[in-house]
Amino acid sequence: MAIPKSILITGCNRGIGLGLVKEFLKLGDESLKIIATCRNKSKADELSALESSNPGRLKILELEVDNYQNDYKDFATEVGQELGERGLNLFINNAGTVGIVQTFENLSGDNMMNAVTSNPEGKMGCEKAVVVQMSTSGASIADNAGGKYYPYRCSKSALNMSMKNLSIELRPVGILVMSMHPGWVVTDMGGPNAMITVDECVSTMVKTISQLGENDHGSFLRYNNTSIPW
Secondary structure, three states: OOOOOEEEEOOOOOHHHHHHHHHHHHHOOOOOEEEEEEOOHHHOHHHHHHHHHOOOOEEEEEOOHHHHHHHHHHHHHHHHHHHHHHOOOEEEEOOOOOOOOOOHHHOOHHHHHHHHHHHHHHHHOOOOOOOEEEOOHHHOOOOOOOOOOHHHHHHHHHHHHHHHHHHHHHHHHOOOOEEEEOOOEOOOOOOOOOOEOHHHHHHHHHHHHHOOOHHHOOOEEEOOOOEOOO
16 A cells, blocks of 8 residues: 555554654645544644644544543544545554553452553454554564563453454455554653664554555564564
């Protein structure tokens, strides 16, 4: 696929989500329309500045993915009104949390349920036109050599299963659904010792997205277009 004309990206107040908005604005022409979500627009200063400097190309909508059951219908209506007849070409579902780093000794049912609620359920509530589901190599069972991070790993593995199911259901109508690991990125979540910058991550990720094709239905890829074992 080429650079799409209409894009919805969740979790854009900072980090990778904000970086993706900047990258698509840089690459897209004047016909581009991006809808970027954040929890609270009043706290998303940089994103709001981008909206002001890109009238007609960028629209911010507030969305709390953890409260999708109450907010989804209103949000879907807003998206439909913004996009009109052009429809949605690309949905990057980026919003999510890592939660507390857990080992078996301090694992609790509440911690596990909090992780699952803010990851698979929160994201599946938005997955009505999804193409790229942000995931992590920590979801891989085959590639798990270090253990630990119980809620995080389990919630992301559940998210991958949801993605795989959705890819099978939506393939007949021509909607490509896949999971992508952005790498270890220097963000508030990734920390200062991560391996790549946001700019390096999103520029490579957008290139990978532009190369997605029929064989990528239900795939699990790194940002640099290499496969991750399940």
